[in-house]
Amino acid sequence: GAGVSQSPRYKVAKRGQDVALRCDPISGHVSLFWYQQALGQGPEFLTYFQNEAQLDKSGLPSDRFFAERPEGSVSTLKIQRTQQEDSAVYLCASSSQPYLGDTQYFGPGTRLTVL
């Protein structure tokens, strides 16, 4: 079956531009997660959705970061007025379980480079 897909795979933005990153989770998975992975680091939690409800956004680094999952399936992570420190790989994961931890299936990520 299809896994988690993300688009675009690569995004180059000029500083100050807005970007939108898309995640298509595994069909039927209730939980969806966004992570930020800087070069040479492990993934860091950004936010969590259970169906369409955003239950935890404690990891979002600033109010320039916004995520939504309006119909409980596809999710979009939006970054406004991008800065160089936003350059990273953004990973999406989904899970059939309604928990913050445990078994999550990751997508390949979107590599964002801010010039």
Add this chain to the structure above:
Amino acid sequence: GQQLNQSPQSMFIQEGEDVSMNCTSSSIFNTWLWYKQDPGEGPVLLIALYKAGELTSNGRLTAQFGITRKDSFLNISASIPSDVGIYFCAVTDSGNTPLVFGKGTRLSVIA
């Protein structure tokens, strides 16, 4: 915030050798997970540990959840070239807190 310490940071081994890496935390966690990440891909779950002292195997992989609930190790036996990648440990408080990842151990296998 919470930090996990993984060691070694990187290792180079000969094909066929056994590998051992570990992960420690200053806090107690009830669930320990090991992931592998290949270049350009997301992490893939290898082994999940839910019980202190638990030893779990998955093919050539064996992982143990330390009795103090503050550490875990991962062993790979008879390494092969496709074992190359970055191995991350991750923890959660019984699934009620977001996963926290270590910085990873980068494994290189020399044929």
